[in-house]
Amino acid sequence: MYICLMYSSELIKGTLKTIVLTLLKEQGRMYGYELTQKVRDMTDGKIQITEGALYPTLHALEKSGDLETEKEFIGKRVRKYYKVTMQGSATVKERVNEFADFVKTMQFLLDIGPETGNAI
Amino acid sequence: MYICLMYSSELIKGTLKTIVLTLLKEQGRMYGYELTQKVRDMTDGKIQITEGALYPTLHALEKSGDLETEKEFIGKRVRKYYKVTMQGSATVKERVNEFADFVKTMQFLLDIGPETGNAI
DNA sequence: CAAATATACATAAGAAACTTATGTATTAAA
DNA sequence: TTTAATACATAAGTTTCTTATGTATATTTG
Numbered sequence: 358m359y360i361c362l363m364y365s366s367e368l369i370k371g372t373l374k375t376i377v378l379t380l381l382k383e384q385g386r387m388y389g390y391e392l393t394q395k396v397r398d399m400t401d402g403k404i405q406i407t408e409g410a411l412y413p414t415l416h417a418l419e420k421s422g423d424l425e426t427e428k429e430f431i432g433k434r435v436r437k438y439y440k441v442t443m444q445g446s447a448t449v450k451e452r453v454n455e456f457a458d459f460v461k462t463m464q465f466l467l468d469i470g471p472e473t474g475n476a477i
Numbered sequence: 478m479y480i481c482l483m484y485s486s487e488l489i490k491g492t493l494k495t496i497v498l499t500l501l502k503e504q505g506r507m508y509g510y511e512l513t514q515k516v517r518d519m520t521d522g523k524i525q526i527t528e529g530a531l532y533p534t535l536h537a538l539e540k541s542g543d544l545e546t547e548k549e550f551i552g553k554r555v556r557k558y559y560k561v562t563m564q565g566s567a568t569v570k571e572r573v574n575e576f577a578d579f580v581k582t583m584q585f586l587l588d589i590g591p592e593t594g595n596a597i
Numbered sequence: 598c599a600a601a602t603a604t605a606c607a608t609a610a611g612a613a614a615c616t617t618a619t620g621t622a623t624t625a626a627a
Numbered sequence: 628t629t630t631a632a633t634a635c636a637t638a639a640g641t642t643t644c645t646t647a648t649g650t651a652t653a654t655t656t657g
Contacts (some may be wrong), residue, residue, distance in 0.1 A: 359574035370613095375587065404582065463576065487614080553653090
């Protein structure tokens with residue numbers, strides 16, 4: 358079985374919003390830094406979300422109405438918790454379904470099985 | 478089951494080279510325009526490779542040594558056939574394996590099954 | 598047979614989504 | 628007490644696409 362330490366940035370491109378929205382929906386609420394840690398831990402470091410990519414994305418998702426924030430003070434430090442709005446909840450479903458469909462199409466195109474991932 | 482007419486361009490981003498290399502390896506040799514048609518047909522139009530994206534990609538893959546070309550004249554019209562080099566053949570394997578691995582990680586992250594694609 | 602469409606290549610400007618670098622500030626660990 | 632971790636943010640640069648444009652031949656259709 359093939360194992361790689363870290364995916365090429367090309368591959369991850371376009372999936373950041375889907376990942377963030379899904380995790381926030383599952384976890385209830387999280388803050389930015391927490392998200393980077395969670396994704397790194399869940400993927401054994403294979404997906405590492407950089408802060409330079411994450412924060413602008415979170416801001417965009419808030420602006421589009423898919424996320425909303427609650428500020429909280431931990432000592433003197435501000436922490437911004439994000440959670441999925443009702444609109445965002447629908448967006449998550451769409452995005453996850455689209456991704457699942459896309460994977461099927463790609464598996465057909467690349468001639469790889471769904472479970473085994475057996476390459477040529 | 479979820480079906481969409483066309484994937485958002487975000488999702489497809491980063492998979493173009495993998496698709497092109499895989500099809501060329503399977504089919505032996507193809508020319509650019511043929512590739513766009515093949516992908517469109519195989520995916521029922523859900524993935525539509527634009528020529529503006531394809532030709533620069535083919536040129537890059539030739540430059541990197543993964544593809545080589547043969548020019549052929551169909552009447553007065555030039556047709557450039559591409560085929561995978563020995564180096565390219567290894568690249569295909571790597572890329573397909575990486576994609577398969579990536580899909581597994583994403584299915585875990587998004588909490589979707591491998592076959593059913595059952596969303597929340 | 599003329600006009601529209603399909604075939605077949607190519608490039609260039611602009612947009613989108615990242616990476617890398619930098620900045621600020623607090624808190625915990627060595 | 629200095630380093631690392633936590634926690635936010637933005638800005639410049641890169642990659643990779645979209646959209647637009649260009650050229651030319653071949654085929655279909657009205």
